[in-house]
Amino acid sequence: MSDILLETKALTRVFCETGERLEILKGVDFELSKNEFCVLTGASGSGKSTFLNLVGALDTPTSGEIIFNGKSLGKMNSAEKDEYHSKKVGFVFQFHHLLAEFTALENVCVPARILNPHANLKTVQEHAEELLQKVGLKDRLKHLPRELSGGERQRVAVARALMNNPDVLLADEPSGNLDEKNARMLNELFKQINEDYKQTLLVVTHDERMAEFATKRVHMQGGILVPYQDFNAKEI
Ligand SMILES: Nc1ncnc2c1ncn2[C@@H]1O[C@H](COP(=O)(O)OP(=O)(O)OP(=O)(O)O)[C@@H](O)[C@H]1O
Numbered sequence: 551m552s553d554i555l556l557e558t559k560a561l562t563r564v565f566c567e568t569g570e571r572l573e574i575l576k577g578v579d580f581e582l583s584k585n586e587f588c589v590l591t592g593a594s595g596s597g598k599s600t601f602l603n604l605v606g607a608l609d610t611p612t613s614g615e616i617i618f619n620g621k622s623l624g625k626m627n628s629a630e631k632d633e634y635h636s637k638k639v640g641f642v643f644q645f646h647h648l649l650a651e652f653t654a655l656e657n658v659c660v661p662a663r664i665l666n667p668h669a670n671l672k673t674v675q676e677h678a679e680e681l682l683q684k685v686g687l688k689d690r691l692k693h694l695p696r697e698l699s700g701g702e703r704q705r706v707a708v709a710r711a712l713m714n715n716p717d718v719l720l721a722d723e724p725s726g727n728l729d730e731k732n733a734r735m736l737n738e739l740f741k742q743i744n745e746d747y748k749q750t751l752l753v754v755t756h757d758e759r760m761a762e763f764a765t766k767r768v769h770m771q772g773g774i775l776v777p778y779q780d781f782n783a784k785e786i
Pocket residue numbers: 565566567568572574592593594595596597598599600601
């Protein structure tokens with residue numbers, strides 16, 4: 551069986567909503583293998599988030615294909631799409647989007663409660679606790695988001711994204727809002743979950759230190775993805 555988990559073929563995205571035709575992605579070919587830690591860089595406005603949103607099925611391509619585990623997203627029925635959203639991919643964004651009135655533990659439980667409202671609460675909580683331990687927050691289970699540091703909040707967001715055991719974790723500028731120390735801790739956490747737990751990761755970042763941990767680097771340039779070593783540095 552192929553090791554390729556996620557693949558895009560000739561992926562395009564054109565925005566016309568503003569009256570102007572904006573051709574942002576111009577035929578992106580991309581492959582992500584299982585257990586890979588891929589970092590995607592590129593100039594501001596080059597289309598990195600657009601690409602990640604397509605891959606995460608938060609948006610629909612203008613043309614081209616996204617293939618997950620051999621199956622085209624465009625050919626999935628709505629139940630398969632729902633499963634893809636809730637189980638196959640996990641998302642971490644620049645802002646944590648934690649629920650303010652929920653503790654760290656309760657926030658991490660949310661995706662499992664949505665996926666299966668009848669699941670045994672104790673089992674769900676035990677899994678959430680394990681994940682919070684994994685991200686170094688076992689002493690912060692009962693803290694509300696406002697009682698956590700920015701870096702801790704983002705680590706809770708990582709634990710939440712891992713709650714339904716996604717095949718791939720997608721992260722869009724996860725350290726973009728953090729100071730240097732917390733950004734470094736988050737980078738190390740990604741490296742740890744990739745190495746120790748074989749988590750496949752696709753991370754959009756401007757953080758060169760995050761990129762150092764990657765097992766694969768690609769760069770968005772001129773509406774396509776190029777291998778990092780081939781990109782034209784003048785465009786950054
Ligand atoms: N819904 C939309 N309608 C029109 N234009 C859009 C839309 N979404 C994104 N764009 C445009 O597409 C381009 C790419 O945006 P995108 O957010 O993917 O860039 P990015 O590489 O992630 O940038 P940054 O590093 O600054 O986050 C931008 O010029 C943006 O203005």
